[in-house]
Amino acid sequence: MSGPIHIQPGETFTLNVGPQHPATHGVLRVKMEMDGEYIVKAETVLGYIHRMHELMGENRTYPQVLPNLSRLDYLGALGYTHGHVLAVERAAGIEVPERAEYIRAITVELNRVASHLFWFGAFVMDLGGFTPLMYAIEDREYILDMLEAVTGSRLTYCYYRFGGLYNDIDDEFIDRARAFIPRMRKSLKKYDALVTGNIIFRKRLEGIGPISAEMCRKYGATGPVARGAGINFDVRKNEPYSVYPEFDFDVPVYDECDSLARYKVRMDEMEQSLRIIEQGLDKLPDGPIMPKKKPKLIKPPAGDYYQAVETARGSFGIRIVSDGTKNAYRFKLRSPTYSNMSLFDEACEGMMIMDALAMMGSLDLVIPEIDR
Amino acid sequence: MSLTILNAVIAVVIAIAFAALNAAYLVWAERRGAGRIQRRPGPNVNGPLGLLQPPADGLKLMTKQLVIPGGADKALFMVAPVLAMAPAIMSFVTIPFSDSIVARSMDIGVLMIFAFASLGAMSVLLAGWSSRNKYGVMASVRAVSQNISYEIPMLITVITIVMMTGTMNLKELVASQSGGIWNWNIVPSLSSPLMPISFLIFFTCSLAETNRAPFDLGEAESELVAGFHTEYGSMGFGLFFMGEYANIVIGASLITILFLGGWDCPLGLFPGVWWFLLKIYVLIFSFIWIRWTFPRTTIYGLLNLSWKILIPISLFNLLLTAGLLKVF
Amino acid sequence: MIKDTVLQSLRELFPDPEPVVEEAAAESAEGDTAEDDKKKAAKKKVEPRVNGVIERDHAQYGYDIDVQLDPGELLAAVMILDKAGFFLECVTGVDWIKEEQLEAVYDFSRYDFDLCRVVVRTRTSRSEPKVPTISKIYPGAAWHERETHDFFGIKFDGHPHLVPLLLPEDADFHPLLKDFKP
Numbered sequence: 060m061s062g063p064i065h066i067q068p069g070e071t072f073t074l075n076v077g078p079q080h081p082a083t084h085g086v087l088r089v090k091m092e093m094d095g096e097y098i099v100k101a102e103t104v105l106g107y108i109h110r111m112h113e114l115m116g117e118n119r120t121y122p123q124v125l126p127n128l129s130r131l132d133y134l135g136a137l138g139y140t141h142g143h144v145l146a147v148e149r150a151a152g153i154e155v156p157e158r159a160e161y162i163r164a165i166t167v168e169l170n171r172v173a174s175h176l177f178w179f180g181a182f183v184m185d186l187g188g189f190t191p192l193m194y195a196i197e198d199r200e201y202i203l204d205m206l207e208a209v210t211g212s213r214l215t216y217c218y219y220r221f222g223g224l225y226n227d228i229d230d231e232f233i234d235r236a237r238a239f240i241p242r243m244r245k246s247l248k249k250y251d252a253l254v255t256g257n258i259i260f261r262k263r264l265e266g267i268g269p270i271s272a273e274m275c276r277k278y279g280a281t282g283p284v285a286r287g288a289g290i291n292f293d294v295r296k297n298e299p300y301s302v303y304p305e306f307d308f309d310v311p312v313y314d315e316c317d318s319l320a321r322y323k324v325r326m327d328e329m330e331q332s333l334r335i336i337e338q339g340l341d342k343l344p345d346g347p348i349m350p351k352k353k354p355k356l357i358k359p360p361a362g363d364y365y366q367a368v369e370t371a372r373g374s375f376g377i378r379i380v381s382d383g384t385k386n387a388y389r390f391k392l393r394s395p396t397y398s399n400m401s402l403f404d405e406a407c408e409g410m411m412i413m414d415a416l417a418m419m420g421s422l423d424l425v426i427p428e429i430d431r
Numbered sequence: 432m433s434l435t436i437l438n439a440v441i442a443v444v445i446a447i448a449f450a451a452l453n454a455a456y457l458v459w460a461e462r463r464g465a466g467r468i469q470r471r472p473g474p475n476v477n478g479p480l481g482l483l484q485p486p487a488d489g490l491k492l493m494t495k496q497l498v499i500p501g502g503a504d505k506a507l508f509m510v511a512p513v514l515a516m517a518p519a520i521m522s523f524v525t526i527p528f529s530d531s532i533v534a535r536s537m538d539i540g541v542l543m544i545f546a547f548a549s550l551g552a553m554s555v556l557l558a559g560w561s562s563r564n565k566y567g568v569m570a571s572v573r574a575v576s577q578n579i580s581y582e583i584p585m586l587i588t589v590i591t592i593v594m595m596t597g598t599m600n601l602k603e604l605v606a607s608q609s610g611g612i613w614n615w616n617i618v619p620s621l622s623s624p625l626m627p628i629s630f631l632i633f634f635t636c637s638l639a640e641t642n643r644a645p646f647d648l649g650e651a652e653s654e655l656v657a658g659f660h661t662e663y664g665s666m667g668f669g670l671f672f673m674g675e676y677a678n679i680v681i682g683a684s685l686i687t688i689l690f691l692g693g694w695d696c697p698l699g700l701f702p703g704v705w706w707f708l709l710k711i712y713v714l715i716f717s718f719i720w721i722r723w724t725f726p727r728t729t730i731y732g733l734l735n736l737s738w739k740i741l742i743p744i745s746l747f748n749l750l751l752t753a754g755l756l757k758v759f
Numbered sequence: 760m761i762k763d764t765v766l767q768s769l770r771e772l773f774p775d776p777e778p779v780v781e782e783a784a785a786e787s788a789e790g791d792t793a794e795d796d797k798k799k800a801a802k803k804k805v806e807p808r809v810n811g812v813i814e815r816d817h818a819q820y821g822y823d824i825d826v827q828l829d830p831g832e833l834l835a836a837v838m839i840l841d842k843a844g845f846f847l848e849c850v851t852g853v854d855w856i857k858e859e860q861l862e863a864v865y866d867f868s869r870y871d872f873d874l875c876r877v878v879v880r881t882r883t884s885r886s887e888p889k890v891p892t893i894s895k896i897y898p899g900a901a902w903h904e905r906e907t908h909d910f911f912g913i914k915f916d917g918h919p920h921l922v923p924l925l926l927p928e929d930a931d932f933h934p935l936l937k938d939f940k941p
Contacts, residue, residue, distance in 0.1 A: 106925040187727025193469035278899030365821035393849040
C-alpha cells in the first residue's frame with residue numbers, strides 16, 4: 060500500500076462520495092463503483108445523522124414531541140410540524156379555528172419559498188455557479204426575519220400547537236408579507252434571467268438524469284421529483300387538508316423527466332406559493348387562534364391514524380398508532396426525501412459523476428430528514 | 432559579463448516580485464469583486480479596504496504544516512506546486528510591458544510562453560497523481576485532457592497572427608499594431624476578416640488554459656472536492672493558488688499583446704505601460720466577472736466545444752487568412 | 760371509483776368473507792359520529808384484529824381501506840395494488856408486545872385524483888418474525904424494509920440486501936421493540 064494508485068484501463072475503482080463531500084449537502088455517503096468518470100454501480104449509505112425521532116415520539120407525550128419535528132428538515136420545518144399537528148388533531152378530534160389554519164397556510168407557504176430559495180442557490184452551486192446562492196439567501200433572509208418575528212426562531216420552529224398557534228401574527232407581519240410578494244416576483248424574474256436562460260446551465264440539465272413516471276411510482280417518489288416526471292400529484296390538491304381547498308393555485312407539472320424539469324417545477328412552485336400567501340392575507344379571518352374547548356391532556360383514542368401533507372420536498376406522512384395513553388404507541392415518520400433518494404442508486408447507473416451529482420442536487424436532499 | 436548576469440538576476444527578481452504581488456493582490460481583487468457581485472462586503476477588516484488581507488493570508492499559509500498524505504509520492508508531491516508557480520514566473524521574463532520595460536526581448540517570445548504554459552498541465556498532473564487521492568487523479572486527468580484540447584485552437588490562432596505580422600517577437604508584435612485602435616489585430620481587416628472571432632476563441636482558450644470557471648474542471652469543488660489540490664495545505668496550496676493568478680496575468684497579457692495592441696493607446700496618443708496595465712486589468716476583471724456569473728461546464732461539453740467548434744473555426748480562419756494574405 | 764374495484768379484488772383474497780363483511784358494515788354504520796367511533800376503537804384494542812378488509816372513514820383515520828392478512832397473502836395483495844397503479848408510500852412496523860406479535864404495515868396511495876389510501880398489515884410472531892419482501896414488485900420498498908428490519912428485526916424473506924441502513928453496520932439491536940433497553 061505505498062506509491063500512487065494505479066488505475067488500469069477496464070478496471071473499476073470505488074469512490075466514496077461522502078460522508079463529507081461538498082455535493083451531498085450533509086453527511087450522506089454514496090459508494091460509487093467507477094469506471095473512469097462513469098458510474099458503474101452506486102450504493103447509498105445512510106444513517107450518519109440518524110437520531111431515532113420515532114423512538115423519541117414514543118417516549119414523550121404528544122406536546123413534548125412538537126419541537127422534534129422541525130429538527131427533521133431544517134429548511135422547510137413548518138411543513139413537517141404542520142403535518143404533525145394535523146395528525147394529532149385528527150386523532151384526538153381537536154377543532155382548529157379558521158384564523159389559525161389560515162396563518163398556518165401562510166407561514167407554511169413562506170417557509171416553502173424559503174426552502175426552495177435555498178435549494179435553488181445550493182443547486183446552482185452544485186453546478187459551479189456560486190453567486191445565485193448569495194442572491195437567494197438574501198431573499199430567504201427576509202422570510203426568516205419575518206418568521207422569526209412571529210415564531211421566535213429562524214429555522215427550527217415550534218410555532219403550531221394542537222388546536223392552533225403559539226402566537227398570533229401582527230400587522231407588521233402582514234405588511235412585511237405583503238411587501239415581500241412583489242419583491243420576490245422581481246427576484247424570480249432575475250433568477251430566470253441569470254440562471255434559467257444560461258446556456259451552460261441548460262446544457263448541463265436538459266435530458267440529464269432521467270427519472271420516469273413509472274420509476275417514481277415504483278420508488279414512491281413524490282413532490283417536485285414526481286411532478287418533474289409528468290405526474291400531477293400534490294397532496295394539497297389530491298388529498299386536501301387544512302384550508303388549501305379555499306385557495307386558487309396551480310400545480311406545475313413538466314413532462315421532460317430530466318433535471319431541468321425538476322428545477323422548473325420548483326421555480327414555478329415559488330410563484331404558486333406567493334399566490335397562496337397573497338390570497339391567504341386577503342382572506343385572513345378574525346377570531347381566536349386557539350380553540351375554546353381543548354383537552355388538557357392529549358390522549359387520542361386507540362387507533363391507527365395517518366396524515367399526509369405536502370412539504371417542500373414532497374409528501375410527508377405521519378402515522379400515529381395510539382393506545383389511548385398520553386404517549387404515542389407508534390410514531391412513524393414517512394419522509395419524502397427518503398423515497399426520493401432511494402431511486403438515486405438505480406437512476407445514476409451509467410451516468411458521469413458530474414451529471415449524477417447534478418441529478419442528486421435536483422432531488423433536493425436534506426440529510427437529517429432522510430435519516431430522521 | 433558580470434553585468435549581464437546582474438541584469439538577468441535583477442530582471443528575474445523583478446519578474447518574481449511582479450508575479451507574486453499580482454497573484455497576492457488579485458486574490459484580494461477577486462474576493463472583493465466577488466463580494467461586489469454577490470452583494471456582500473468581501474474582505475474588509477484587515478487594513479483599509481481589506482488591503483492587508485493578502486499578507487495575512489500568506490502568513491497564515493506559511494505557518495501551517497504541510498501534510499503529506501501516507502502513500503503519496505513524496506518527491507513529486509513536493510515538486511508539483513513549485514512546478515505550478517515557476518513556469519508562470521519565467522514567462523514574465525519575456526513579456527514586454529512597454530517599449531522599454533521588458534526583461535528579455537526574444538525572437539521566440541511567443542513560443543517560450545507557450546512552452547512554459549504547457550508545463551502548467553504537468554504540475555496539475557503530478558499534483559493529482561502523486562497525492563494518492565482518487566479525486567485528485569480524476570481531476571488531473573480531466574485537467575490534462577482539457578489543457579491539450581485547448582492548446583490546439585489557441586496555437587492555431589497564434590499561428591494566424593504570426594502569419595499576419597511575420598514575427599514571433601512580442602515586442603515587434605505590438606509594434607506592428609501601433610498607431611490606434613484600427614491597427615489592432617482584433618479589428619477585422621481585408622486580409623483577416625475573422626479576427627474578432629479569433630479573439631473570442633483565444634479568450635475562451637485562455638479561460639480554459641488557466642483552469643478558470645466556467646472551465647475549472649480540474650478543481651470542480653462540488654464534484655471532486657478540490658480536484659488536484661485536494662491533499663495540499665499550507666504553502667503547497669498557496670503556490671497553486673498564486674500560480675493560478677500568475678497564469679491569469681500572463682493570459683491577459685498575451686491577449687493584450689496579440690489582439691489589443693499592447694501598450695498602445697486606442698487613439699494613438701501617449702502609448703506607455705499604463706495602457707498595458709489598464710488593458711490587462713480590464714481583462715482580468717472580465718475573467719473574475721465570468722467566474723462569478725457562470726456555472727461550470729461538463730467535461731464532455733468542454734471537450735466538444737474545443738474539438739467540434741473551436742478547432743474547426745480556428746483552422747478555417749487560418750486557411751482563410753493564409754489565402755487572403757496571398758491575395759492582398 | 761378505484762376504491763370499489765380495489766375493495767372487490769382485495770376481498771377476493773379471503774376465502775371466507777362472511778364475518779369480515781359484517782365487521783366492515785358495522786364499522787361504516789357506527790362510524791357516523793366521532794363519539795361512537797372512539798368507544799368502538801377503545802373496545803377493539805382488547806383482542807387482536809381478525810384478518811380482513813375494512814373500509815375506513817378517510818376524514819377520521821386518513822386512509823380508506825385497511826387490509827389485514829397473513830404474510831403468505833401479502834404478495835397477492837401488493838400485486839393487486841401494483842396492477843391498479845398505486846405507489847408505495849412507506850413500509851413500517853408496529854410491535855404488539857401484549858399479543859406477542861409484530862406487525863408490518865404497508866401504505867399505498869395514488870398519484871391521480873381518485874383518492875384512495877390503502878393500508879396493508881400483516882402480523883407475524885414476535886419470536887421469529889418473517890415476512891416476504893415486496894421489493895421485487897416495488898423496488899422502492901427495499902430501503903423501507905431495511906429500515907423496518909433495523910428497527911424491529913423483521914426478516915424480509917428474499918430481500919436482496921438486508922443489512923442495517925440507518926443503524927450502524929454492526930448493529931444487533933432493534934430499538935423500536937417495546938422491550939428494547941438502550
